[in-house]
Every structure is written in structure tokens, then in C-alpha cells.
Amino acid sequence: MRHGKKVAKLGRTYDHRKHMMANMVTSFFAHEAIQTTEARAKELRREADHVISFAKRGDLHARRQVLRLIADKKVVAKIFTEIAPRYTNRNGGYTRIVKLGYRRGDCASICLIELVDRPAKEGRSAPTKGEGATDQEKEGAAGDKS
Numbered sequence: 274m275r276h277g278k279k280v281a282k283l284g285r286t287y288d289h290r291k292h293m294m295a296n297m298v299t300s301f302f303a304h305e306a307i308q309t310t311e312a313r314a315k316e317l318r319r320e321a322d323h324v325i326s327f328a329k330r331g332d333l334h335a336r337r338q339v340l341r342l343i344a345d346k347k348v349v350a351k352i353f354t355e356i357a358p359r360y361t362n363r364n365g366g367y368t369r370i371v372k373l374g375y376r377r378g379d380c381a382s383i384c385l386i387e388l389v390d391r392p393a394k395e396g397r398s399a400p401t402k403g404e405g406a407t408d409q410e411k412e413g414a415a416g417d418k419s
Contacts, residue, residue, distance in 0.1 A: 281316050294320055299343050302352050306387035308373065314384040318368045321386075325367045328357035359390060 298320050327335040371385045
């Protein structure tokens with residue numbers, strides 16, 4: 274039984290799980306959002322929140338603690354200089370998980386995990402909740418198919 278066990282094993286050995294999480298955390302902070310399965314996203318959220326909490330401290334020991342998990346020094350610099358200052362007034366809940374649907378091959382639940390309050394990119398349009406294509410775009414798409 275798994276009473277009191279907090280870490281999801283994700284069907285991997287300890288070493289494989291540790292390295293997979295390190296790669297996912299690195300990619301997550303490099304891009305500030307990634308798509309993955311729901312179980313992996315929930316584990317990634319735990320690791321990412323710990324990293325941001327360390328980065329908010331900002332001292333050398335905190336940087337070394339983060340470097341134990343993330344090997345890319347450019348990503349660590351980004352965390353300490355750009356990401357951590359955004360969350361100085363927030364006491365947790367730095368990430369958001371949005372369910373996207375199910376993967377076609379094995380019907381696994383796919384999620385988008387992203388940083389809360391991340392700035393919108395110039396080339397990306399950020400639709401709000403419940404908003405998809407506008408009515409004009411729908412009419413234009415319907416007219417093109419004739």
C-alpha cells in the first residue's frame with residue numbers, strides 16, 4: 274500500500290524519474306509553459322513551486338540549491354532575475370494547470386502547465402476563458418469553404 278507516500282512514481286525508476294523531472298523543470302522555466310500529462314503536470318507543479326520559493330530568497334545558497342535540479346545556468350539566471358521578482362508578493366500558487374483534453378493514442382489526460390501572471394508574447398494572442406475564434410473569424414472561415 275502507498276499510505277503516506279507523497280511522490281507519484283509515474284511508472285519509472287527513481288533515477289529515470291529524477292532526470293525526467295529535471296528536464297521538465299528546465300523546459301518549463303525556459304518556455305514558461307509546457308504541455309504534458311496530468312500526473313506529470315501535478316508533480317512538475319510541486320518542483321516548480323519549490324524552485325520559485327528558493328529563487329525568491331535570492332541568496333547564493335538558494336541559487337546552489339536550484340542548480341542541483343536545473344543544470345542550465347541561463348535558465349537559472351532567468352529564474353532569479355525575471356521570474357522570481359514577479360512573485361515577491363505571492364505566497365505560493367505560482368503555476369496553473371489547464372486541462373486540454375485527451376491524447377489520441379492512449380487517451381491520457383493532457384494539460385497545459387504555465388506560470389501565473391506570465392506576460393503575453395507579442396506574436397501570441399491570449400484568448401480569455403470561454404473565448405475562441407471571434408464571430409468575424411468564424412464567418413470568414415465559413416465563407417472560404419464554398
